[in-house]
Amino acid sequence: MPFPWPRSLRFRLIVTSMLVEAAVLGVLIANSVRLIDNAAHSSIEAIVAQTTPMLNAALLPYLLQRDYAGLQDFLAVAVSEHDRELVYLSVSDTKGRRVAQAGLPFDAPLPALSDDLDLAIRQGAYHIERPVTLAGQRLGQIRLGISTRIIATTRADLVQQGILIATAALGLSMLLLGGIGIWLTRSLQQAAKASRAVAAGDFSQRLPESGALEVAELAATINHMSAEVRTQLDAIRASEQEFRIQFELAGVGIGHLLANGHWLRSNHRLNELLGYSALPLPDLEQLCHPTDLPAMHTAIAKVSAGDVAGWQAEQRYRSRAGDYVWCLCTVSAYRAAGGELAYLLVVLQDLGQLKAVEEELKRYRDELELRVAQRTLALSAANQELEKFSYSVSHDLRSPLRGIAGFAQMLQEDHGDRLPEEARGYLARITRATQRMGALIDGLLALSQVSRGSLVPRQVDLALLAMAVIEDLRGSQPERQVEVRIENALPDLGDWAMLQALIQNLLGNAWKYTAKRAQARIEFGRERVGEEWVYFVRDNGAGFDQDHAVKLFGAFQRLHSADEFEGCGIGLATAARIVHRHGGRIWAEGSIGQGATFYFTLAVAPLVA
Known part of the structure; x- marks a missing residue:
């Protein structure tokens, strides 16, 4: 079971800080002990390095002469005079037989050699063994126990002092952190109080933006948050009020329908449309026409499941009077933040009119x-x-x-x-x-x-028709010298016979009215104007008064006398009728003595009689 930590921020701050500080002090003490151990090990190695050569020189005479009694006396004096550094000395010959020993009973077993300084400190001695040699020849073996009592005492004193210092530091830190915690939590308590007031709808609460920088920033942030929340809440209330007004005053019937067919709410227009102005609406099963109800159920299931975004159809709904009202019904889903269906938005538009x-x-x-x-x-x-x-x-x-x-x-x-x-x-x-x-x-x-006549459209090259007409005209009056320009390849869609009559009338008209010109000129072609092709027949003949242009295409209408130019006034009327049969337009521009230009268009899809 986890430890039930108090929820107080002050307590958590103090405990956390104390644990961190204790851990840091523990690391410092442990590091100091480690440094002492390293120094002790170095000191032991230095003692061994200094003592071994001296002992080796002092023991040689005794071992060479095999004066073991003198050797015993020498060892006893050495251990007695250096009892703070040496615990015992033991010498053996080349065969490993113990020949002299001081500091331990002669027959006592020798301690095991040391390989762990911590264990040696706890046992009180560091045991080592070195050979006694002369000119590289081994004469015996000396074992000595170096005292570690001073090291143990120093380590114990250091740990005790560290614990005392850590206890004092922890106590002082607790007092200091307690004061800081009281000051900090007081500011936090004020911020929490202001936040609770804001949550309750009281936006008049404001924190003083003074004190430490962090506390002042926190107070300013909470004050800004309070102002923003108030602004957004006012906007939400205004939006909600606007929605309610639009919902109630909408010109179409709007209702919020639950998936089970019960109405959550409905606006005035929906109630009025179905005759339930002062009464709640019956369930959907009672309102929808039996023939339309299956489609409505299918739509509700699909919209609720998210298979379709919306559904719309013309349906009949039973009014309170008993008759059915035709409506355009639109159904869509309104979902909560989690995606689950909140209700269905149903819009009914009166289709009676x-x-x-x-x-x-x-x-x-x-x-x-x-x-x-x-x-x-x-x-x-x-x-x-x-x-x-x-x-x-x-x-x-x-x-x-x-x-x-x-x-x-x-x-x-x-x-x-x-x-x-x-x-x-x-x-x-x-x-x-x-x-x-x-x-x-x-x-x-x-x-x-x-x-x-019936109009049979097909592909026709108007340039070829024009060339044939001009050839006939030249044959009828070979004495005339007329300059004729016909644009190459003028394909279009139309009735061949009618278009042939159209070109014959327009070119024949130009041929006739240029008869009195010594250098007559006739031109036939087309140009692109916007989205359509415009054909033209241009001449430099007698021309006409533009004010009378509207009379040109009427039957029996002539702008020149029969004595001046022969004709009966039917040709241009026939040309206009052919153009109109093809869904096009025809018009003319000219001036007296300056020639004339006749324009016409043909629809892409000619009008078929």
Whole structure:
């Protein structure tokens, strides 16, 4: 069982310091004893080194003459005169027979030779043996016991003095450490008292920042801690108050749900949404629609286990009135610091109005689809009627025109020489009018076909189309010298026939309006503008007034008279219709006498009729 140390810091400080000091003093005393032992050993070795040669010289005559009685007397005198240093002397011959001995009875056994100084000190003598020699020849053996009483006495005195000094030092240290402990623990007790006050919510307690440096620093730290705790606690209270306000005033229903389906708390909006403004909410089992309940249970299990961070779905919840309310339900987990589930955060957003709007939109969508179907049917019927009308125009109008033109030509050929000049002029005007009327009919039919025909997109090189159109135009008027520049390789996606008609109308328009230029110039190409390609047809012809540019692409709209430039005003309208069928834009820029530039774009995915 461990020793029950008192909890007092003062006691622990004193005991620990005393133990450390005692250990240090013990080490010092032990080291002093060790130094004394080393000195004693050195002293013994010095005595042996000095005594052995003298004894060797003194014993030689007796051993050479075998005067053992004289040798005995010599040993007795030596031990008597040096009794503080020598305990006994014993001499034996070369055969090991004892021949003389003093300090011990002659027949007493000799002590064992010493190899441990501590044991020799406790026994009172240090036993050694040395040979007696002459010119390297051994004549005998001398054994002597050197007294260690002085060493033992010195060691005992030193240990006793060390113990007395250590006792005095320990007593003085205890008094000193006791005073320091009282002073230190008093400061610590004040700090503990202030900390308990702070823990209890009393932040007015402040420690005096005076005294020793460490104590002053401790007091300043505790005062700073108290101020920081008060600031953080105020922030937490403000945050909690803000959370409560947001929780209660939120525009959606918020509730904290336990894993067993019981509500821990709910805000005003959730209670109001389900009709329980002044009553606690029933358990989840009673609120959730039976069809939606299994999905809710699965979501709660997954969110609680941490398999998913959150879950959201449209569900129905039973109100206090008995009807079900559509809500967008969001479930997430709130966990404690240890990671265990504290509660589930459930947010319910009223979808009643949204569902009503969805129903209304569905009704509108169904009605719109019906109207579109009706309009599509009507448009199909109108297209059929337009096709019949086009056939009627082509057949019924062309026949009278051919008759008028034919009779006028017959009258001119058969009776022209007998008609007056004025009548022949009328015939010429009739012929030109029928030709213009035929061109108008052709233009209307072409415009109608562009508007109604199906669009089949494919890869088309507009540069090749332009080259073919220019070649036909040069063949129709070989006498004209026109500089034409066509950019190489202009691939795009569109209906080949419609794009061919588009290029023919735009280049034909440029060819016509540069007829009065001695050095006519026509250019066709494209340039990148933002995210789209913009095609252009540029000429240096008659140009037009930019203020009237909006009229260019209308049917039968002309900015020049038929006498000045022939035409019926259908070509640019047809070109605009083709561009629009391809999902693009067309516009023009120009000035009178300075030429014109027509621009158009084609969508990446052309509009299919």
